[in-house]
Amino acid sequence: MIGIVVSGHINFATGMGSAVKAIAGEQDQLEFIDFVESMSTDELEAELRQAAKRVDSGEGVLFLTDIPGGSPCNRALAIMMDTDNVELIAGVNLPMIANAAFERDGAELKELVETLLDIGGSCMQDMRKELEAVMAPEPELKCEDGL
Incomplete structure (x- = not known):
């Protein structure tokens, strides 16, 4: 199974971790590393390296930031x-992280990256346009032959 490390500013990672746990349950080989104000970037990198080692079972590690x-x-x-065998996606959202937990078992690392990029883009929607499309009146069907 691909290991995953989620990281971001302040409580982004742990906040996403709470949401992913609610959606997908407890997950093995998935860690959440916050970059807090008291941390240097060198300390952050050390934490990320340690997390990557903990989640790596030999099938690769995916960083989501x-x-x-x-x-x-x-x-x-x-x-x-x-x-080796490490990939990174930046600019992730909750649907991407949750789906990473569901899609990673049995997937190849590059394949998982492509899947998550597709999910990330497709999850962004202009809800006003979606509502207007649903609320638009149905066009009236005319049957010229009387059927």
Whole structure:
């Protein structure tokens, strides 16, 4: 099973962890690392490296971070650059993280990345447009031959 490490600023990771637990239940090989104000970026990277080792069963590790270019992303990127079988997605949302827990067993690491990127984009919706589409009146059907 692919190991997953979620990280982000302040309580992003632990907040997502609470939500994922409510949706998917307790998960093995899944850790949540917050980057809090009292932490240096070197300390963050050390925590991320330790977490990656704990969740790695040999099928790879996927880092999921909050902001592309933020410290959690940058430090996970450094790990990806010097560690085999590690991938990183930045800018994740709850549907991506929850689905990562469901989809990772039996998946290849690159395949999981593609699946999560598809899910992430498809979950964003303009709810006003969705509501307007549902509330739009049905077009009247005309049967010219009387049937």
